[in-house]
Amino acid sequence: MEQQLQQLKEEALKKIQDAQGVKELNDVRVAYLGKKGPITDLLKGMGKLPAEERPKMGALVNVVRETVTEALESRMAVLEEAAIQAQLENESIDVTLPGRPAPAGNHHPLTRVVEEIEDFFISMGYEIAEGPEVEKDYYNFEALNLPKGHPARDMQDSFYISEDVLLRTHTSPVQARTMEAKKGEAIKIICPGKVYRRDNDDATHSHQFTQIEGLVVGENIRMSDLKGTLDLFAKKMFGADREIRLRPSFFPFTEPSVEMDISCFKCGGAGCNVCKKTGWIEILGAGMVHPNVLKMAGYDPSVVTGFAFGMGPERIAMLKYGVEDIRHFYTNDIRFISQFNRTEA
Numbered sequence: 001m002e003q004q005l006q007q008l009k010e011e012a013l014k015k016i017q018d019a020q021g022v023k024e025l026n027d028v029r030v031a032y033l034g035k036k037g038p039i040t041d042l043l044k045g046m047g048k049l050p051a052e053e054r055p056k057m058g059a060l061v062n063v064v065r066e067t068v069t070e071a072l073e074s075r076m077a078v079l080e081e082a083a084i085q086a087q088l089e090n091e092s093i094d095v096t097l098p099g100r101p102a103p104a105g106n107h108h109p110l111t112r113v114v115e116e117i118e119d120f121f122i123s124m125g126y127e128i129a130e131g132p133e134v135e136k137d138y139y140n141f142e143a144l145n146l147p148k149g150h151p152a153r154d155m156q157d158s159f160y161i162s163e164d165v166l167l168r169t170h171t172s173p174v175q176a177r178t179m180e181a182k183k184g185e186a187i188k189i190i191c192p193g194k195v196y197r198r199d200n201d202d203a204t205h206s207h208q209f210t211q212i213e214g215l216v217v218g219e220n221i222r223m224s225d226l227k228g229t230l231d232l233f234a235k236k237m238f239g240a241d242r243e244i245r246l247r248p249s250f251f252p253f254t255e256p257s258v259e260m261d262i263s264c265f266k267c268g269g270a271g272c273n274v275c276k277k278t279g280w281i282e283i284l285g286a287g288m289v290h291p292n293v294l295k296m297a298g299y300d301p302s303v304v305t306g307f308a309f310g311m312g313p314e315r316i317a318m319l320k321y322g323v324e325d326i327r328h329f330y331t332n333d334i335r336f337i338s339q340f341n342r343t344e345a
């Protein structure tokens with residue numbers, strides 16, 4: 001029996017040394033020291049021994065049990081420490097790793113152009129005015145000297161909500177609304193916003209687009225004021241060496257009416273694909289506010305005069321950034337939109 005005990009001890013100690021994990025070691029503990037283990041069995045079998053052998057054997061079994069228990073405990077300490085170490089290594093944070101970039105949004109190219117235009121006019125003392133996109137026929141047409149049946153209405157086919165209500169076809173109705181609200185006071189505003197036309201969408205047409213309207217009303221507002229303003233604007237948006245050219249045109253709400261071109265920013269006027277070999281690029285419509293428009297809004301055209309202009313930010317953005325299809329602004333393709341970021345241009 002002594003030999004058996006010795007063997008048992010060695011076997012247990014070897015298994016303890018060989019155990020590679022906490023769980024494995026626990027299994028060894030249960031196998032050797034548990035209630036159904038061999039050491040417990042030996043202690044239970046003590047009764048069958050002759051009385052004189054019992055103390056000696058009892059002491060031997062206890063020594064073996066203590067030796068095994070101690071070995072278990074010290075191995076357990078080692079394995080637990082190793083487990084913690086392994087966990088620490090696994091979960092450690094490498095602070096030198098580059099961070100994962102959080103995808104940040106950008107301003108939409110159109111928003112950028114609109115804000116750039118707004119910034120320019122705000123710096124010139126203009127205020128920003130807004131009006132409804134669902135507009136009355138009266139403000140969209142009539143108050144702008146476009147009575148029912150006027151042939152120029154055909155140029156701006158609209159989406160009608162009812163006979164008298166439509167989606168505005170331009171931002172010009174904000175002129176009439178602002179004059180009505182200001183009741184004869186001087187005015188210096190720009191009005192950015194969405195407009196709608198019944199057009200078939202293609203590379204240069206969209207049924208929804210953006211406009212920015214300008215209106216200045218007061219005493220002694222002259223055509224030269226309009227020209228100087230547009231000249232500064234063209235230089236701010238397209239480069240300090242731009243020149244402008246005013247060509248006679250027609251709008252029912254201005255008299256005289258003009259169309260403004262800028263000298264081509266790509267070729268400087270020599271002729272290229274951007275300016276279609278003319279050296280000039282058409283940018284906006286403008287003119288002196290028609291006396292009828294002033295009158296209808298309660299202003300006295302013999303006392304005050306005004307100028308107005310209207311432009312399309314899409315066209316300006318397309319020119320500035322070389323965008324070849326207006327639909328890119330609305331189809332929300334991230335590959336298009338992410339080409340524009342706040343820091344450049």
Ligand code: DAH
Nearest residue numbers: 170172285286287308309310
């Ligand atoms: N409303 C015009 C359009 O949509 C643009 C325009 C031209 C606005 C001349 C103006 C202006 O204020 O004076 O085609």
